[in-house]
Amino acid sequence: MGSSCFARGNAKSLEFLEAFIEENNLGEKVSLSGNLCLGTCSQGPNIKIGEKLHTSVKPEYVVSLLQQALKEESGNG
Numbered sequence: 342m343g344s345s346c347f348a349r350g351n352a353k354s355l356e357f358l359e360a361f362i363e364e365n366n367l368g369e370k371v372s373l374s375g376n377l378c379l380g381t382c383s384q385g386p387n388i389k390i391g392e393k394l395h396t397s398v399k400p401e402y403v404v405s406l407l408q409q410a411l412k413e414e415s416g417n418g
Contacts, residue, residue: 342355342375342376342377343376343377343378343379343382343385345378345382345385345386346378346379346382346385346386346387347386349385349386350386350398350399350400351385351386351387351388351398351400353400354386354388354398354400354403355373356400357400357401357403357404358373358403358404358407359373361404361407367411370411371407371411376389379394381394381396384396384397385397386398388403388406390406390407390410391410391414393410
């Protein structure tokens with residue numbers, strides 16, 4: 342949620358993630374939290390899912406990243 346990442350697309354990414362989580366009733370499985378900065382501003386927008394940092398994330402791909410992380414977590418990835 343750092344200002345650079347937020348201005349470069351994470352505002353829209355947040356909207357997409359919130360809608361996906363709500364539509365798929367994942368509220369108990371997935372939680373969203375923000376960092377002020379992940380320290381990789383030049384590679385932003387950045388999103389961290391679990392312990393994995395994703396850089397240069399376009400909002401239209403953020404749901405796919407979350408879906409992949411959920412598959413990996415459940416052993417289906």
